[in-house]
Amino acid sequence: MQNNSSDCQKPRIAIIGGGVAGATAAVHLGELGLNVVLMERGPSLVNGPPICHLHAGGNLYREISQQQCLELLRQSxxxxxxxxxxxxxxxxxxxxxxxxxxxxxxxxxxxxxxxxxxxxxxxxxxxxxxxxxxxxxxxxxxxxxxxxxxxxxxxxxxxxxxxxxxxxxxxxxxxxxxxxxxxxxxxxxSVFRLAATAMLTLKQLPHCQLLTNSTLVDAKQHDGQWHLTYHDERAQSHTLVADYLVNACGYETGKLDDLTHNPCRxxxxxxxxxxxxxxxxxxxxxxxxxxxxxxxxxxxxxxxxxxxxxxxxxxxxxxxxxxxxxxxxxxxxxxxxxxxxxxxxxxxxxxxxxxxxxxxxxxxxxxxxxxxxxxxxxxxxxxxxxxxxxxGQDETLRAADVSFSGSHYARIEIVKGSSALEAARKLVAYWRLAQDSSLKSIEQQHPVSLSLSGSMIEQVAIDLAQARGYPIELAKVVGCQIPSLSF
Known part of the structure; x- marks a missing residue:
């Protein structure tokens, strides 16, 4: 990633893990003009637990609290x-x-x-x-x-x-x-159209670097910055330096917690x-x-x-x-x-x-x-x-987002994918990464994401489904379409 002098004055955020949490955080921070590096071990994004449903009210779960239902509604x-x-x-x-x-x-x-x-x-x-x-x-x-x-x-x-x-x-x-x-x-x-949207968006954001087939092997802090060592798909070693480290490693979140000495239950x-x-x-x-x-x-x-x-x-x-x-x-x-x-x-x-x-x-x-x-x-x-x-220790928990630990370290732990955007917003607010943009709408904050066409997203999603060995029907649009939203 090539930065000009003004870019170098902005903090650099490294996000480890390209599931729905990490990909959404990279999209949101990137749309705000921040310098972002997203590192994913696999060949593409959002390839984790089975996502098939937006829990807009949490009605599938009789056991969860009313408050979680309301949170899932808003987040969805x-x-x-x-x-x-x-x-x-x-x-x-x-x-x-x-x-x-x-x-x-x-x-x-x-x-x-x-x-x-x-x-x-x-x-x-x-x-x-x-x-x-x-x-x-x-x-x-x-x-x-x-x-x-x-x-x-x-x-x-x-x-x-x-x-x-x-x-x-x-x-x-x-x-x-x-x-x-x-x-x-x-x-x-659609998990495949979600992956396609994130990948297409990140490719268009000038201050975002997407590292796929890359595995983090070490993370240490020196002089207030994170020094990260990772291996590429040829097992060659590389290093990068970041001001903030976001752990979005999904079910392996604990491994990075252990590596950085930030324990969490x-x-x-x-x-x-x-x-x-x-x-x-x-x-x-x-x-x-x-x-x-x-x-x-x-x-x-x-x-x-x-x-x-x-x-x-x-x-x-x-x-x-x-x-x-x-x-x-x-x-x-x-x-x-x-x-x-x-x-x-x-x-x-x-x-x-x-x-x-x-x-x-x-x-x-x-x-x-x-x-x-x-x-x-x-x-x-x-x-x-x-x-x-x-x-935590509550197996019925369904609405969760982000927690902070140590110096310039956060972990995004979402149970449902719809919590990802809220987690990304909290990163920005807690670390004061950008000027207050709360008065702007979601559409105004994400012009690149919202400029993508449905047909382009669907085609990339079909390609992803085929590459992952799944029926292409899982990537196709079904049902009615959500009307385009105005900025």
Whole structure:
């Protein structure tokens, strides 16, 4: 990276880790004109735990606090405004199985609070209306409503929630769920279009340097600056000097904490989502959630739609998305939680074909309990998998962002991707890296990101999916598009 004299007077920020947290921090700081180096061990950005959903209200999680739900709502709205071409705009259906002790109506008081919060955010800034009209944030469907929708044919381009729910109504087993069913404006999120947006943006920012295939091996402070040693893809050693060091290493955040002597307590949880193709079904589906107690054989089932009959599947059981001994914590001797060897091998060496087949089949059957026709779906590729960090010791935590330690050292630890922009903003504010820009809108702060075309992002995303060995349908735009936002 070549700097002119005025650039050299600006602080240099090194960000280690190019997941959604590190990539978003680099984008935000770079858009503010700061000197940024983003170092990523892999060949491209945002290649971590399975992201498929913007938790705009946290309605998937019955166990988290109301405050976290409100934080996720606000953060998701801001994320859509920044990454508008990464969203798959379609509702999420929340259904409660018939054998669940809880009744779906227990969710209504919280939904009403979230809806009111969304309404207030839209009143404060009309650009926050990215989840549809506040009055339509959620809708209830009784069995009679679904029986009526079952008789309809979905149009080519669904225009309202009723039309989105037609495939669900046609295929769900009405005897297996309680009523009402709830449809919420929580949208899908393409990890591949997110990666493409970040990469395209950083290439256009003159003061940003992206180092892929680069592994940090040492970090020491001298005279108030960080001296970093890293190896490139040919194992050649290089050094760089930075004024600030941001640890965005995902599940390996603890390793950099240990290296820099900045201890922190955390947990790590290994998770996987599975890819299946339902060739007999060409409708445009909403996302579908069947609630269930986490970690039990009846754990939540999640069906996330992509293009052309491809779906991503979660089943919150230890035989599907979760794993035996998959949740572990840091120790008194190290900030880095240790996963069992079997899971660590999945992270470093991949999966066997037999394991992919077995777990994907279980995921298909898990959804098939409620949508019998889905049992005809077939495995369609390797899982999306990774280890998710959780700061502290509360395994139900879902809204988290950044913490600071020592001298000019911070760690971004997000549980949900929508927290990344808030973490980046806190870096700027805490370290006073730039003049106060709080009066500027998200759009004004990120002109390069917002100038990218959806078609360009989609094509780069398709290339990334192919390079990573996933179906290109995971990268394609599905559902409606978020309207372009004005500056």
């Amino acid at each position: 709205i801001e994320t859509i405004r920044l990454y508008q071409h990464t969203v798959n705009k379609r509702p999420t259906v929340i259904a409660t199985p018939i054998d669940e002790l809880g009744h779906p109506e227990v969710l209504l008081p919280r939904l009403q609070i979230i809806q009111q919060a969304y309404r207030q955010l839209v009143l404060e800034d009309a650009r926050n209306e990215v989840l549809g009209a506040p009055d339509e944030y959620y809708r209830l469907y009784q069995r009679d409503d679904l029986e009526r929708l079952r008789q309809h044919t979905q149009p080519e381009f669904p225009s309202d929630t009723d039309e989105w729910l037609i495939p669900f109504a046609k295929h769900v087993d009405f005897e297996r769920i309680q009523y009402p069913v709830i449809a919420v404006q929580e949208y899908g999120w 955390r947990m790590v949880e290994f998770k996987a989502a599975y890819i299946a193709r339902w060739s007999d079904e060409n409708s445009l589906w909403p996302e579908v959630i069947f609630h269930g107690p986490r970690g039990t054989p009846q754990g939540m089932a999640q069906l996330t739609p992509y293009a052309d009959g491809v779906f991503q599947l979660h089943g919150m059981t230890k035989d599907i998305t979760l794993f035996q001994n998959g949740l572990t914590g840091s120790s008194a001797h190290s900030s880095q939680p240790l996963l069992p060897d079997s899971l660590q091998k999945k992270l470093t060496k991949g999966w066997s074909e037999a394991a992919v087949e077995e777990r994907t089949r279980r995921a298909i059957d898990h959804v098939g309990r409620f949508i019998p026709d889905y049992s005809h779906a077939l495995p369609a590729g390797k899982p999306l998998f990774g280890a998710q960090q959780i700061p």
